[in-house]
Amino acid sequence: MTDQTPEVEELVHKEYKHGFVTEIDTDTVAPGLNEAVIELISTKKDEPDWLLEWRLQAYRRWIKMPEPDWAHVHYPAIDYQAISYYSAPKSGADGPKSLDEVDPKLLETYEKLGIPLHEQKMLAGVAVDAVFDSVSVATTFKEKLADAGVIFCSFSEAVQNHPELVRQYLGSVVPAADNYYAALNSAVFTDGSFCFIPKNTRCPLELSTYFRINAANTGQFERTLIVAEEGSHVSYLEGCTAPMRDENQLHAAVVELVALDGAEIKYSTVQNWYPGDENGVGGIYNFVTKRGDCRGADSKISWTQIETGSAITWKYPSCVLRGDNSIGEFYSVAVTNNYQQADTGTKMIHLGKNTRSTIISKGISAGRAQNAYRGLVNIGKRADNARNYTQCDSLLMGDTCGAHTFPYIETKNATAVVEHEATTSRISDDQLFYCRQRGIDEEDAINMIVNGFCKEVFKELPMEFAVEAQKLLNLTLEGAVG
């Protein structure tokens, strides 16, 4: 990083002052955003002209857009000209040299989550050499996927190797100027994941960014595109339970899913970025646009998310149910503690006939955190027999936190059946007393009750992840009640 704007520099690095060595990276673009920077990014990535043009158009729209302020979150204004929009993939040389240099608190967290030592090193950004031969593991996976005809690679590789596919689907779900952060992402995204499942193929593996080590440093403007052709099936996992080391404060990712006739995409996220310290200092701003398009008949898109990290989460994984009989699902657990703020939810846009959607959202708020569910269920005029069921429950822990629900229900079709239910309460004294009476200490009792509260969502996660998610939840809420 350069030292041009000390305040920003300070802000960006504050949370990692323990032990991280920051070396000046010669391949980093000076902070600021203009067309030249975008051209530079595009040139560095050796992109075709149409993509550069696409980026520039997004940028031109972006500069005209007002920054959204409707979310129930508060944060100091972001200076978009103070961010550096390109740095070459890190070689790992700028990270800590060994675990001894890593923030002991972070290590303690890894310990509690039961993460093996070599993974700890990787997560903390310690320069990993031949000791942990992850690359070979990844290679084995790659071969297996290639046999099935599945394309799973970084976005940059996809642009080089499968430009026709990228061009066909990029921006077809989230248009370049869809919203402020999506437009910003479209203009400056540096990398991400691309996944293509051919016709009638069941992806042999759970795809996970976690294993895609060669592209671990995708940067703060990540772009994911998943296309499932007719009759295919894929389960995609994003993020991991361990807190990730990351020096970018603003994250504005875009995820696009396309499901053609009869295809099914299951997208699971566990997000545990740095939430800031107990006093609300630092932490990641997570402003993400995620949208799935059930383009074909009988297709299905299912979002599952466990959101425990980030200082601010602003995220609405949505489904456009275009195809007849298509299904959209959203399962979410959002936990906020200390000074975290989350404004998250979903949009279910019913356009096709007999479309169904289910929304289960569980919000847990502790400390001084604010947790909001914001959702839209829109039943279009032609969506005969559409069905939606929404349940959003909030659990409050402590008298200084907040839990909010803002559901929008728009119905233009008389054959639709839409139900929305929401409750807000705290862990009842009766429940606690019952557990205590049976010899369970308070902390365990609370963990048990909280896990029970989230069960409907956890059961949607792949098994290994569900176990980790439970541990993570307990850890996030540690000390929240006392």
Place this chain on the structure above:
Amino acid sequence: MSEAAVSHYLTEFDRFKNNRLSDWLPKQRADALEYLQSNGFPTRKREKWKYTDVSPITRRKFTLGPATPEAVDGGFIDTLRFSGLDCHDLVFINGGFSENLSRAGNLPDEVTARSLASVKSENPALPERFLTGPGEEIDHAFTALNIVFLNDGALIHIPDGTQVPAPIHVIYATDKNTESIMSHPRNLIVLGRQARATIIETYAGGEDTEYFTNSRTQILCQDSAQLDYYKIQQEGHRAFHIGNTKIRQQRNSRIDCHSLSLGGSLARSDIDVELDEPGAEINLNGLYLANNRQHIDNHTLIEHKQPHTVSNEHYRGVMGGRARAVFNGKVIVHEQAQKTQAHQSNANLLLSGNAEVDTKPELEIYADDVKCSHGATVGRLDENMLFYLRTRALDKDTAKSLLIYAFADEVIRNIKLPELRKRLEYNVVGELPDTDLIKGFMK
């Protein structure tokens, strides 16, 4: 478009200036004018007006009506009265008080229930206390307009410990014979400690005239007061209605509020409630029926500011034709308001393929020891229920009507005044086919 509307109202205000009350509350009027000029009318870009486009109102040029109450025939007013009830009727025509049409009921002497303008001429301090105090904030251009054209309305003051047996019925009717009349009625309702009263507001007008009612009501319930408040909006089918009710409640007071939105081509009703002291309780009941091209918008805001406050809200709507209904219910539980109970439900019945409903029940909670819930449903008539009735040899239309009636009756049956309940049942049933058959099922 908004600028044109603002300048129209400014010109209209110049004309109004000669009115005897126009020099009253100069500061408030100046502020409201200032607000109007700098903010204009709300557009759909504003969250609170997301689903309601007010341009049908701003496009038209409404003017203040003639102050000749005789313009409305007494027969029409009589249909609005509750004949079987001993009511104290206050009748306003085109926003101005009509002595002739009003009827004094059996009120205790210490109760004030009169026209605001006449109270002002004798004792301006009483209304001024409320017109300059809290609850008078300008929310949008329509509340500003109401202040700019403040002229008359009902002032009801029930002193401490007084119980009023007779319902007080405030009737606002608009001239049938003149087009494009606007009125800006203003009601002040104050219940002292342990006072009890029933107050009904009715808004009506000609079926075939285009007019605009922009009303505002402020209610204050002091300690342990109890109020049954009814707002019946049955404007003509070409009318525009914007109504705004602000309620403030003190310790252990209780209000049962019923809001019935039946008429108007574009009607919006806002009810804002502040539960300011412990033990305050509000029950909000609402029913909206929309047909043809009607647009009916109901917004409620309940703020729990202190511990042990209770709110129950239950709104139901039936939409047919190309009608559109909007419901927005917001409950805010403030940090100190522990032990709050807030329950809210909104059910919508869509009868036609072209009807639309946009509902948004919101909860904003900053305290933890609370029991809050909300629910919203949108649906059509249940096929199984219809089938059940058909197996009992009811024809399809009757079965449908019966189910619609049963749906609306969930709200109507909570109405304590039998006279009013009957009228509403009649109103609802009257809209349905095979009325006579259904009446047989009614008690």
